[in-house]
Amino acid sequence: MLVVTRIRTYGGHMSHLTHRLVPGPAGRIHLVEQGTGPLVLLLHGFPESWYSWRHQLPVLAAAGYRAVAVDVRGYGRSSRPEAVAAYRMTELVEDNAAVVEALGERSAVVVGHDWGATIAAHSALLKPEVFHAVALLSVPYTPPGGPRPSEVFAGIGGEEEFYVSYFQEPGRAEREIEPDVRGWLAGFYAALSADTMPTSTADAHHMPADPHFVAPGGQLRDRFPAGRLPAWLTEDDLDVYAGEFERTGLTGALNRYRAMDQDWKDLAAYAGAPIRRPSLFLGGALDASTTWLSDAIDAFPTTLPGLHAAHLLDGCGHWIQQERPEEVGRHLTEWLGSVTSGR
Structure with missing residues (x-):
């Protein structure tokens, strides 16, 4: 495992960040971490990188967590396989489990935004023994199944x-x-x-x-x-x-978009399955992801029976953790306190 420690200036403030390359099923996974304590895995969406969590890393670290922002497969310094099939949801879930193991942990809270939210949700669905709580930003959970x-x-x-x-x-x-x-x-x-x-x-x-x-x-x-x-x-x-x-x-x-039909086949056995782990949803009231998928939010009592809260931030668009970093940080730390106490 290659470990590179750097001190960099991002967004006008100084953050002490550890960059790591850890082994994963497709080769390497690049991640950036800050803090010590219970592991919180942060997954970005399209078209972003670990950097989209630059505001939350120091906030979570200060609150007593080991905050780890990953470059999802295909992005940044993580491996970029050529085959579209390498970007199936099941492969991305395995990447997340590999990160937890490589960091010497047995379990983690997983937090995702945009595609990262969907990857986080399926991580908690497919590997609940590893991902004991899940927070979804911008894109609500919709269970597998339905039309292609x-x-x-x-x-x-x-x-x-x-x-x-x-x-x-x-x-x-x-x-x-x-x-x-x-x-x-x-x-x-x-x-x-x-x-x-x-x-x-x-x-x-x-x-x-x-x-x-x-x-x-x-x-x-x-x-x-x-x-x-x-x-x-x-x-x-x-x-x-x-x-x-x-x-x-x-x-x-x-290629994540191009693998969606393969997900439909891979996840057929989970059609309609709820996520029972503790969960949180944060969305922007002006985001098409929350307005188009309002029925999915309404279905949370069935699809997310462990839901702690769902917050729609007024006047906020899609890039929620960057548009409203203070509010997102506050909601995450409050929720994390409830799901990590006693662990």
Whole structure:
């Protein structure tokens, strides 16, 4: 195991962070940790990295936890297998279990945002003996089962194409992103942030131009807001994200979308299964992930019977732990106190 300890300045404050490369099923897993105490595993979403937890690492460490933010398979310094099948949910769950073992622990609380929330949820579902509590940010839990994902997404949007279908076609999104990774990321982050969401109109009915859809013959970036970064994202922050993806490309990250139908097969035995471990949900009231999936939130008494609380933050978009770091830190530490006491 390679251990590299560094002191770096991120977001204007000094943090003592330990960077590690640990062995995983696909090769290596890069993680960043701070603090000592019960292990809390932090999983990012698309298109981010461990860096999206930069505000929570010191908060959790100060509260008495060993906070560990991972570069999910396909991102950053973690391994990037070529095969789409390597990005199945079952593979990503095994990565998380490997991190817990490599760090010398037997169990952990798992916290995820966006795709990381879905990975965290399935970690608690498939390996409840390892992941004894789970917090989901932005994307609520929906149990496995139902129609095949690609068929569902293909039917959304009418003449326009839903972004998931757009991402699922190999190479297509890469051709859009690669010429200007930094500009594309800035636009994507802005499109889903509360203070920079698009307000232009798409048609005669004065419906907002939704950045989750692609017009015929167009690109996803056609509806990104231009010229202004969200308040939570500095130029230096954007440099960190852009630098990672300019080095690695986006294919590893996008392959998560391309493996969804294989998940549907792999997880058939868990169709409709609830997560019984203690749980927490945090979402942004302006986030499409919470408005489109409001039925999933309503179903939490059935799907998350161990739910401690579900909080929707007013005026908040998709990037919740970066848009509202203080509130997210407070909710997480309060909840963690209830699920780790006595362990």
